[in-house]
Amino acid sequence: MFAARYETYAISLYADEAAKWKTHMMGSRWHDKVEGMELTLDTGRKLISTPSDISNDPSLAGKADVIILAVPSFAHGQYFEAFYPYIKAGTIVACMPARSGGDILFASKMKEKADSLAFVGFETLPWACRFTEWGKRATILGTKGQILAAVTPESEATRAIATLQGLLGVFPAIEKSPNNLGISLRNPGQVIHPGVMYGRWCSEKWDGKPLAEKPLFYQGVDDFTEKVLLGLSDEVQDVCRKVEALVPGFNLKDACTLHRWYLDSYKGQMADDSTLKLSMNTNSAYVGLTHPMNPVDGGFMPDLKYRYLAEDVPTGLCFTRGLAELLEVPTPTIDKVIMFAQVSLGKSFLVDGKMAGPNLGETRAPQAVGIHSKEEFFKMAKIA
Numbered sequence: 001m002f003a004a005r006y007e008t009y010a011i012s013l014y015a016d017e018a019a020k021w022k023t024h025m026m027g028s029r030w031h032d033k034v035e036g037m038e039l040t041l042d043t044g045r046k047l048i049s050t051p052s053d054i055s056n057d058p059s060l061a062g063k064a065d066v067i068i069l070a071v072p073s074f075a076h077g078q079y080f081e082a083f084y085p086y087i088k089a090g091t092i093v094a095c096m097p098a099r100s101g102g103d104i105l106f107a108s109k110m111k112e113k114a115d116s117l118a119f120v121g122f123e124t125l126p127w128a129c130r131f132t133e134w135g136k137r138a139t140i141l142g143t144k145g146q147i148l149a150a151v152t153p154e155s156e157a158t159r160a161i162a163t164l165q166g167l168l169g170v171f172p173a174i175e176k177s178p179n180n181l182g183i184s185l186r187n188p189g190q191v192i193h194p195g196v197m198y199g200r201w202c203s204e205k206w207d208g209k210p211l212a213e214k215p216l217f218y219q220g221v222d223d224f225t226e227k228v229l230l231g232l233s234d235e236v237q238d239v240c241r242k243v244e245a246l247v248p249g250f251n252l253k254d255a256c257t258l259h260r261w262y263l264d265s266y267k268g269q270m271a272d273d274s275t276l277k278l279s280m281n282t283n284s285a286y287v288g289l290t291h292p293m294n295p296v297d298g299g300f301m302p303d304l305k306y307r308y309l310a311e312d313v314p315t316g317l318c319f320t321r322g323l324a325e326l327l328e329v330p331t332p333t334i335d336k337v338i339m340f341a342q343v344s345l346g347k348s349f350l351v352d353g354k355m356a357g358p359n360l361g362e363t364r365a366p367q368a369v370g371i372h373s374k375e376e377f378f379k380m381a382k383i384a
Contacts, residue, residue, distance in 0.1 A: 001039060001047060001049075001167075001169075002167055003036075003037070003049035003050060003051045003052070004047050004048075004049040006167075007052050007063075008049075008051045008052060009051060009052055009053050009054075009055065009060045009063065009064070010051050010053070010054040010055070011054075011055055011056065011057070011058065011060055011061070011079075012054075012056060013056055013058065013075075013078060013079060013082060014075075016056075017056075018054050018055050018056040019056070020135065021054050021135040022053075022054040022055075024134065024135035024136060025037055025054070025135050025136050026050070035050075036048050036049050036050035037049060037050065037051070037136065037137075037138070038136065038137045038138075039137075039138050039139075039140065040132070040137070040138070040139040040140065041140050042127075042140045042141065042142055042143055058079075058082035058083055058085075058086060059085075059086045060086075061082075061083035061086045061087050061091075062086035062087065062088055064087075064088075064091055065090070065091060065092065065163075066091070066092045066093075066094070066163060066164070066167065067083065067087075067091060067092070067093045067094070068094045068095075068096060068167075069093070069094070069095045069096065070096050070125065072307075072311060073095075073097070073098070073099035073102070073311060073315040073364075074310075074311055074314065074315055074362075076095060076098075076099075076102065076105060076106075077105055077109060080105065080106055080109035080110060081109050084109060084110055084111070084113065087110070087113060087117065089113070089116035089117070090116065090117070090118075091117050091118070092117075092118045092120060092156075092159075092160045092163055092164065093106065093117060093118065093119050093120065094119075094120035094121075094122060094149070094160075094164055095119075095120070095121055095122060096122040096124070096125050096126065097121075097122050097123055097124050097125060097187075098120075098121030098122055098123075098180070098183055098184070099184075099187055099189070099190075099311075099315040099316055099319075099364065100184040100185070100187045100190055100315060100316045100317075100319035100320060100364050101184050101315070101319035101364035101365075101366070102119070102121045102180065102183075102184070102364075103119050103121055103150075103152045103180040103181075103184075103381060104319075104364070104366060104369060104371070104377075104380055104381060105364060105369065106119045106152075107119075107152075107380050108369035108370075108380070115153075118151055118152075118153070118156035118159070118160040119151070119152045119180070120149050120150070120151050120160050120161070120164060121149065121150050121151075121152075121180045121183045121184070122147060122148070122149045122183075123147060123148040123149070123177075123183055123186060123187075124144070124147055124148075125147075126143065126144055126147055126168055126172045127140045127141070127142065127143050127144070127172075128140070128141040128142045129141060143171050143172055144171070144172040145171060145172055145173065146171075146172050146173040146174070146175050147172045147173075147174060147175065148174075148175050148176075148177045148183065148186075148254060149161065149164070149174050149175070149176065149177060149183070150176070150177040150178065150179050150180040150182060150183045150254075151176070151180075152179070152180050152381070152382055153382050154178075154179070154382075157176055161174050161176055177254045178251045178252075178253065178254065179250070179251070179252075179381075179383060180381070181243065181252065181255075181381055181383060182251070182252045182253065182254040182255045183254065184255075184319060184320075185236055185239060185240055185252060185255035185320060186254050186255040186256065186261070187316050188258060188261050188265075189311075189312045189316055190232075190236075190312055190313075190316025190317045190319075190320060191229060191232045191233055191236065191258050191316075191317075192229070192258065193307075193308035193309070193312040194232075194308065194309060194312055194313050194316075194317055194337050194338075194341055195225065195228045195229040195232050195337060196217060196218070196221060196225055196229070196291075196308075197291075197302075197304070197306075197308050197309055197340075197341075198225075198228055198336070198337045198340050198341075199221070199222070199224055199225025199226075199228045199229070200215060200220070200225065200291060200302070201302050201304065201340075201344075202336075202340055204224075205224060206302075209298075210296050210297075210298040210299035210300060210301050211293075211299050211300050211301075212299045212300075213299070213300070214290035214291060214293045214300055215290060215291050216288070216289065216290055216291075217286070217289050217290055217291050218280045218281070218283060218286035218289055219280070219281050219283075219286055219287070219288075219289070220291075221277050221280045221281060222277070223277065225277075226275070226276055226277035228333060228337070229258060229276060230258075230276060231332075231333030232258075232317075232333050232334060232337065233257050233258040233259070233276075234257075234333075235320075235324070235329070235330075235331045235332075235333055235334050236255065236320055237255075237257060238324075238329050238330075238331075239320060239323055239324050239327060239329050239331075240252040240255050242327045242329050243323075243327065243383075246327070246374065246378075246384075247378065247383055247384050250383055250384075258276060259275070259276040259279060262276065262279040262280070262283070263279070266279070266283055266285060269283055269284045269285055270282050270283050270284070271284075292306035292308065304344035304345070305344065305345060309341045309344055309345060310345055313337075313338060313341040313342075313345075313349075313363075314347075314349070314362050314363040314364065315363070315364045316364070317334060317337065317338055317341075318338065318349055318350075318355065318360075318363035318364060318365045319363070319364040319365055319366070320334065321334050321335070321338060321350065321355060321365065322355045322363070322364075322365030322366045322367050322368070323366060323377065325354065325355055325367070326366060326371070326372070326373060326374045326377055327374055335350065335353070338350045342357070342359075347359040347362070349362075349363055349365070355367045355368075366380075
């Protein structure tokens with residue numbers, strides 16, 4: 001979409017993906033405008049365009065007025081580090097989605113340059129889209145009506161959001177969230193995915209033996225799992241209220257409860273939205289979706305290294321737990337889920353009630369970037 005109108009570069013630091021993508025898209029006819037990348041919009045129209053280059057060279061970041069990261073959140077730090085030597089003042093850097101603590105990670109990696117840049121944390125991606133032919137053709141399956149985004153520093157919000165809205169088009173409409181901490185704590189993935197995994201596979205619920213069939217993920221949420229999810233959501237709210245109490249006038253309205261998030265996000269798609277459990281059980285978008293499972297002799301075993309734990313705990317729940325520690329907010333449910341996840345992953349984040357494990361550097365916990373007091377956190381987050 002962007003290359004149809006602007007000088008656009010695609011950068012991948014993953015192995016030799018950039019070279020494969022470039023070769024697959026153009027073959028020996030690079031820059032022959034007859035060919036290029038074909039995008040089928042959800043309006044049925046097609047766009048064909050050719051980026052200025054597809055590369056693994058991070059110095060291209062120095063050419064950019066806008067950088068959009070649409071890579072898994074665990075890779076954000078790698079890209080920030082690679083771009084740091086080249087990025088110029090005034091550049092807008094948007095993460096789709098930012099997950100939790102994206103602004104803190106960005107500030108720590110950009111060091112003295114951070115104050116001259118605009119960081120935009122998006123709650124989610126603007127589209128549901130898939131490759132129809134790898135590296136050459138893609139299709140937008142659906143466009144969201146609106147998406148939340150927050151800008152740090154807030155003084156750059158008007159410029160950054162207007163620029164990004166111009167790139168995306170009329171839809172989705174970017175709705176400005178007051179601050180990136182609200183985006184971080186709103187992150188539904190940090191609660192839903194680890195919570196449902198814990199609710200089904202913790203030692204209280206599973207005997208460790210294979211199952212004959214893959215269990216339903218969202219539709220399979222039972223009373224026990226709902227209690228876990230509500231516990232996680234309530235503890236996130238405790239963190240929100242503590243921040244608001246410490247920083248008068250600071251607004252975390254977008255960091256809503258998980259049930260409220262379902263009511264906002266899936267209105268009209270739930271047969272019964274009276275409780276969190278029923279909102280998940282009766283959501284038409286979730287029909288038939290199962291737990292991540294691996295086939296074994298005798299049935300299926302859960303994939304406990306799937307991204308629901310491997311990504312959503314380090315880049316989500318660990319951020320909230322680390323902030324809670326700085327604020328002295330108790331988090332018994334979060335602690336249980338993190339302990340379950342780190343055993344499942346063969347990692348160590350939480351040790352003796354502190355975010356101080358040897359794998360802490362893989363997380364978005366504030367402690368991972370050297371923040372050890374609430375005052376240091378507020379300063380880096382630019383909220384006090």
